[in-house]
Amino acid sequence: MAKKSLIQREKKRQKLEQKYHLIRRSSKKKIKSKVSPLSLSEKTKMQEKLQSLPRNSAPTRLHRRCFLTGRPRANYRDFGLSGHILREMVYACLLPGATRSSW
Template structure:
């Protein structure tokens, strides 16, 4: 089980990312359009605007966590669960359509 503070920190990052998603996206589009060999004044302003956004609003800072335990590693995107929880649920037939492999 992950620490509660880590889970809350991750939720806070998700809220910030959603809040600044449109601002960050539009600024990046403007920067891409005004691509010139040298830095123009407009591009410098766009870069300053991007840098003024909070660090935790960047999507690269987000981690995918297990829905039940909050574990940050070995997560399966399809189920939103970590590996060992997924295995336990498949064994006890709680996930329809998922079968346990056996050789």
């Protein structure tokens, strides 16, 4: 089980990312737009606006965690579970369609 403080920090990052998503996307789109070439000063203003946003609002700072334990590593995207918990659930026949490997 992950520390609760780390899980809460991740939830806070998710809220910040959702809050600033539109602002971040629109400012990036204006910087990269080739239709209306911005002057250098306008472009730097847009970059400063982008940099003034909180760091934790960037989507690259988000990290997937296990739905049950909060483990940050070995997560399966399809299930939202870590490999350890996924294996236990397959052995307990709690995941339909998943089979145990045996050789």
